Amino acid sequence: MKKITLTLAMSLCASGALAQVPDPPERVMVQQLTVKCVFDMPRLFVKWRWDPTTFGYLLHRDGAPLGFARGVNYHIDGQLEENTTYTYTVQAVNMYGFSAHSTAVSGTTGTCPQNPNPPQNLTATAESCDTIKLEWDHPGYTGTARVYSYRLHRVNQSAAPEDWPGPSCKGSYCGILAWTGNAQPVYEWRDEPGARGRLRKQGNVKPGHCYEYAAETYNWHGQLSGPGPWVSVCVPECP
Numbered sequence: 324m325k326k327i328t329l330t331l332a333m334s335l336c337a338s339g340a341l342a343q344v345p346d347p348p349e350r351v352m353v354q355q356l357t358v359k360c361v362f363d364m365p366r367l368f369v370k371w372r373w374d375p376t377t378f379g380y381l382l383h384r385d386g387a388p389l390g391f392a393r394g395v396n397y398h399i400d401g402q403l404e405e406n407t408t409y410t411y412t413v414q415a416v417n418m419y420g421f422s423a424h425s426t427a428v429s430g431t432t433g434t435c436p437q438n439p440n441p442p443q444n445l446t447a448t449a450e451s452c453d454t455i456k457l458e459w460d461h462p463g464y465t466g467t468a469r470v471y472s473y474r475l476h477r478v479n480q481s482a483a484p485e486d487w488p489g490p491s492c493k494g495s496y497c498g499i500l501a502w503t504g505n506a507q508p509v510y511e512w513r514d515e516p517g518a519r520g521r522l523r524k525q526g527n528v529k530p531g532h533c534y535e536y537a538a539e540t541y542n543w544h545g546q547l548s549g550p551g552p553w554v555s556v557c558v559p560e561c562p
Contacts, residue, residue, distance in 0.1 A: 345377050345415035345422045353411055353430035361545035365432035369411050370397040377415040385410055403432050439466035439540040441551030442473055452530040452561035454515035459538055468543035473503040476537045476550055533557040
């Protein structure tokens with residue numbers, strides 16, 4: 324049996340039918356993107372020469388596996404630290420295995436620009452026993468791009484304002500009420516029955532309850548201002 328196996332392997336090699344693992348990717352490069360930060364985290368763009376004989380590439384950052392890229396010859400690496408140098412290598416992959424690592428390349432992240440300001444002069448007014456009107460002014464400074472949307476936060480409080488322990492969800496997703504959208508500049512929104520928000524997670528306003536609201540700015544480059552000052556309002560009981 325050993326003799327037959329060895330003879331078959333030698334025959335395949337002689338005929339060129341025994342394929343090999345791919346060569347390491349060439350022309351690997353890394354650079355910053357035009358929009359170098361998203362959600363306050365720098366990004367780097369890693370690219371290499373495409374090889375049609377492979378079906379994917381395994382990326383490494385600072386010696387550790389980073390991810391697998393299939394069908395593309397680039398990777399956008401996010402969630403990095405500012406002003407930090409990172410080193411990348413790439414391995415090509417085919418059905419026979421992994422290539423050796425490519426030549427290592429390094430890139431350095433920059434400093435993320437200042438985030439936009441939150442909306443100014445937010446007010447909350449009870450228009451009825453089940454409707455609260457929110458109004459605000461333009462944030463002024465919008466970061467590196469124009470405003471895409473405003474994000475509204477809400478915290479329900481059933482007790483009187485002087486007894487509030489304070490909102491439990493400030494600045495986190497558990498308090499997100501809605502995105503206002505970006506079709507037109509929007510400086511008001513009503514929390515009422517039937518109101519729609521892309522991330523609405525709470526019910527409508529309840530008669531006799533109190534609420535706190537905050538708003539933040541989100542621009543086209545993915546920068547968030549963080550919630551501005553919180554405002555409170557109580558709605559009356561329905562007649």
